[in-house]
Amino acid sequence: MPFLVHNILIGLEESEEAVLAAAAKRLRVPRDAIRSYAIVQRSLDARRNRPRFCYQIEIGLDEPIPLQRKRLKHLGRNEAVWIESKDPVVPQAGRNPLSERPVIIGFGPAGMFAALRLAEFGYKPLVLERGRDVRRRHRDVLQKFYREGIFDESSNLLFGEGGAGTYSDGKLYTRVRDPLCRVVLETFYQFGADPDILINSRPHIGSDRLPTICMKIRRHIEGLGGEIRFGCRVEDIKIEDGTLTALCLACSEPAATHEWLAVGPVILAVGHSARDTIRMLHGRGVPIVPKPFQIGVRIEHPQTMVDGWQYGSAAGHRRLGPAEYHLIAKGAGGERGNVFSFCMCPGGMILPSNESAGLIATNGASNARRSAPFANSGLVITVDPAALGPLPAGGSQDSSKGASVALRAMAFQEQWERLAFEATGQTYRVPAQRASDFLADRKSDGVLETSYPLGGQWVDLREIVPRFVHTAVKRALSILDAQLPGFAGSEGLVTAPETRASAPFRIVRDPATRESVGASNLYPAGEGAGYAGGIVSAAADGIKTADVIIARYAPLR
Ligand SMILES: Cc1cc2nc3c(=O)[nH]c(=O)nc-3n(C[C@H](O)[C@H](O)[C@H](O)COP(=O)(O)OP(=O)(O)OC[C@H]3O[C@@H](n4cnc5c(N)ncnc54)[C@H](O)[C@@H]3O)c2cc1C
Numbered sequence: 001m002p003f004l005v006h007n008i009l010i011g012l013e014e015s016e017e018a019v020l021a022a023a024a025k026r027l028r029v030p031r032d033a034i035r036s037y038a039i040v041q042r043s044l045d046a047r048r049n050r051p052r053f054c055y056q057i058e059i060g061l062d063e064p065i066p067l068q069r070k071r072l073k074h075l076g077r078n079e080a081v082w083i084e085s086k087d088p089v090v091p092q093a094g095r096n097p098l099s100e101r102p103v104i105i106g107f108g109p110a111g112m113f114a115a116l117r118l119a120e121f122g123y124k125p126l127v128l129e130r131g132r133d134v135r136r137r138h139r140d141v142l143q144k145f146y147r148e149g150i151f152d153e154s155s156n157l158l159f160g161e162g163g164a165g166t167y168s169d170g171k172l173y174t175r176v177r178d179p180l181c182r183v184v185l186e187t188f189y190q191f192g193a194d195p196d197i198l199i200n201s202r203p204h205i206g207s208d209r210l211p212t213i214c215m216k217i218r219r220h221i222e223g224l225g226g227e228i229r230f231g232c233r234v235e236d237i238k239i240e241d242g243t244l245t246a247l248c249l250a251c252s253e254p255a256a257t258h259e260w261l262a263v264g265p266v267i268l269a270v271g272h273s274a275r276d277t278i279r280m281l282h283g284r285g286v287p288i289v290p291k292p293f294q295i296g297v298r299i300e301h302p303q304t305m306v307d308g309w310q311y312g313s314a315a316g317h318r319r320l321g322p323a324e325y326h327l328i329a330k331g332a333g334g335e336r337g338n339v340f341s342f343c344m345c346p347g348g349m350i351l352p353s354n355e356s357a358g359l360i361a362t363n364g365a366s367n368a369r370r371s372a373p374f375a376n377s378g379l380v381i382t383v384d385p386a387a388l389g390p391l392p393a394g395g396s397q398d399s400s401k402g403a404s405v406a407l408r409a410m411a412f413q414e415q416w417e418r419l420a421f422e423a424t425g426q427t428y429r430v431p432a433q434r435a436s437d438f439l440a441d442r443k444s445d446g447v448l449e450t451s452y453p454l455g456g457q458w459v460d461l462r463e464i465v466p467r468f469v470h471t472a473v474k475r476a477l478s479i480l481d482a483q484l485p486g487f488a489g490s491e492g493l494v495t496a497p498e499t500r501a502s503a504p505f506r507i508v509r510d511p512a513t514r515e516s517v518g519a520s521n522l523y524p525a526g527e528g529a530g531y532a533g534g535i536v537s538a539a540a541d542g543i544k545t546a547d548v549i550i551a552r553y554a555p556l557r
Pocket of ligand 1: 105106109233235
């Protein structure tokens with residue numbers, strides 16, 4: 001199908017047939033000249049409070065190719081383009097013998113997709129994951145943590161089968177332009193995601209569906225000869241003559257063991273929450289450099305307010321889902337630039353995203369139907385680790401001693417998270433303040449309603465976010481309230497701290513070999529390595545890293 005027809009706008013009540021009729025009209029052919037079609041993308045255009053659907057569609061016509069090409073002469077590039085079919089990227093297996101099967105540390109999106117790729121090409125990878133499998137993880141999170149307030153350091157919303165991706169919102173869009181992103185979407189579909197993710201411009205799975213999908217992918221990897229060891233934390237590494245040669249494993253399953261494992265190539269896909277592991281790598285001389293990261297707050301509103309802002313009088317229409325927004329408060333951060341919304345979750349909930357006991361960090365997610373009565377999103381600012389002020393008082397300063405700027409930024413995040421935990425009386429309730437009180441610098445009172453599963457507690461948020469963040473968010477609230485009336489009113493609930501939007505460090509790798517520049521055999525990948533941000537880009541990075549190993553080594557017999 002050589003034509004890609006863009007920007008076909010149709011009304012909320014119109015059917016797919018209206019899209020085809022509009023495409024035929026655009027190409028100046030009768031409707032029945034369309035031999036084949038595939039909807040490539042569907043988005044919602046809600047500008048001017050007049051929501052319409054916008055389609056991109058591939059069209060094949062019943063006429064010779066030269067004639068079809070001629071049709072493009074009448075059309076601008078934003079109306080239709082000619083597309084050549086692209087072959088999927090398929091790696092060719094290399095010849096070097098492997099001494100050991102490839103090992104992957106971490107079973108989040110990066111590790112999982114790397115393992116899947118290696119398994120599909122016959123490499124039978126071994127995955128080491130510190131957390132538990134999805135079934136037990138579910139109990140640890142929903143029963144122990146949410147109901148009893150008991151936080152498990154090895155099995156939580158960040159650690160375990162599927163990594164941070166499992167209980168994430170499952171929004172599958174990314175700014176990364178790579179054909180592998182399509183492979184990732186097709187894989188999610190193959191293992192149970194809704195086919196809509198293949199065409200929606202803002203595909204979304206939902207945290208109620210992701211656990212089963214992760215489990216199915218794991219079983220498939222196992223069926224291909226891969227092995228996943230849960231409850232198995234990589235505690236230390238051995239680098240000899242510039243090559244990674246062994247991993248020290250602290251395992252709790254099936255029995256508690258502590259052993260060294262000789263290794264060949266190792267993909268390091270530990271995410272950006274495993275601060276102990278990052279510190280260990282730094283201590284072993286693996287080069288880590290600082291990179292800009294985001295910090296801020298998370299704001300929650302009733303979903304009906306957001307629907308009203310975005311859809312106007314069309315709010316509540318049966319074909320419209322809960323409305324989303326993407327906001328930028330220009331210049332609100334002063335010399336640090338804009339404050340912007342991050343990970344907006346319509347019909348969602350605010351979630352505890354701490355990786356250790358005694359910390360609080362926020363993030364957001366939603367179920368597939370996005371049916372919760374609240375909408376939330378991060379309001380964050382980008383920070384250069386080199387320009388951070390002093391670490392907050394009251395926390396331990398030890399972690400910054402002698403450490404690099406990158407590790408100091410990590411300690412900075414951690415100490416604000418600890419202050420948040422202290423401010424709520426060492427509970428895991430989320431510190432909160434009404435947006436109107438945040439602007440007026442006064443503590444809120446009255447009934448606190450939030451989607452956060454452990455409930456909230458009124459706190460003056462000046463105590464638990466850096467001063468520059470507080471100032472920037474205040475300015476942002478005023479700017480956004482002028483655009484969306486009530487955004488900074490008493491129905492807006494500000495929670496904090498939002499510290500885990502991205503990693504403040506990058507584990508430096510050679511761009512060609514993808515190995516750490518400090519240790520051959522060590523392949524940093526995914527968000528923790530600082531080369532991805534989000535599920536799809538982390539998964540694509542995992543696949544690419546697996547491809548480098550495939551291209552270099554022959555599969556084990
Ligand atoms: C609540 C929430 C909502 C989110 N929503 C979205 C969203 O909608 N869309 C989106 O694109 N992104 C979202 N994200 C971010 C997304 O989840 C991450 O970008 C993604 O999971 C990163 O993948 P990763 O594989 O690089 O790392 P991770 O998913 O962090 O996985 C790393 C894995 O490594 C394991 N590990 C760490 N250290 C060790 C060790 N020493 N030994 C053994 N195992 C180890 C961890 O247990 C973990 O399972 C969300 C995150 C959260 C927390």
